Amino acid sequence: MLLPFVLIALCAGVALAVQAAINSQLAHSLIGQPAVAALVSFATGTLLLLLICWWKTDLFTALQQVPKQPFWKLIGGPLGALVVFTTIFLAPKMGVTNMLFFIIVGQLIAALVIDHFGLLGMTQRPVQLWQIIGFIVIGIGLTLFFFGKTLFGK
Known part of the structure; x- marks a missing residue:
C-alpha cells in the first residue's frame, strides 16, 4: 500500500470521529433532533460536492448515467445517511x-x-x-x- 492512501484513510477515520462529535452538538442545538442534524449535515456536504463536481468533472454527462444504474448501486447515499444519523444518535449516549x-x-x-x-x-x-x-x-x-x-x- 502506498503511504498517501494510508494517510488519506487515517484522515477519514479522524474525520468520522470529529464529524460525530460536531453533528451531535448540532443536533443538541437543533432542539435535540438527530435526524434534522443529519439532514443539515448531508445538505451542506451535498452543496460542497456539487461545487467540486461542477468545477472538476463532467457533471451533467455523468448524471445522465444515473437512471441506467441498477438499484443496488444507488443505496450508498441512503446507507451513508443512516451512518451519519446513527453516529449523531449514538455519540452522546455511548x-x-x-x-x-x-x-x-x-x-x-x-x-x-x-x-x-x-x-x-x-x-x-x-x-x-x-x-x-x-x-x-x-x-x-x-x-x-x-x-x-x-x-x-x-
Missing part, C-alpha cells in the same frame, strides 16, 4: 470512542467478507492466515480498549 469501537468491528467484519468473496463488484482478495491473525489481534486490542477497565479494574 461516547464517540465506544460508538466507533462497534462501528469499526462492523466495518472490519463486512470488509473481510466483501474482500474474500469479491462481493458488490469488488476484486476478490481471499483472506490469508496472516490477515486472520491480524484481525484477531485487532479484536483483542479493541476488546482491551473497550472492556479493559471492566476486566482488569482501575
Whole structure:
C-alpha cells in the first residue's frame, strides 16, 4: 500500500470521529433532533460536492448515467445517511470512542467478507492466515480498549 492512501484513510477515520462529535452538538442545538442534524449535515456536504463536481468533472454527462444504474448501486447515499444519523444518535449516549469501537468491528467484519468473496463488484482478495491473525489481534486490542477497565479494574 502506498503511504498517501494510508494517510488519506487515517484522515477519514479522524474525520468520522470529529464529524460525530460536531453533528451531535448540532443536533443538541437543533432542539435535540438527530435526524434534522443529519439532514443539515448531508445538505451542506451535498452543496460542497456539487461545487467540486461542477468545477472538476463532467457533471451533467455523468448524471445522465444515473437512471441506467441498477438499484443496488444507488443505496450508498441512503446507507451513508443512516451512518451519519446513527453516529449523531449514538455519540452522546455511548461516547464517540465506544460508538466507533462497534462501528469499526462492523466495518472490519463486512470488509473481510466483501474482500474474500469479491462481493458488490469488488476484486476478490481471499483472506490469508496472516490477515486472520491480524484481525484477531485487532479484536483483542479493541476488546482491551473497550472492556479493559471492566476486566482488569482501575
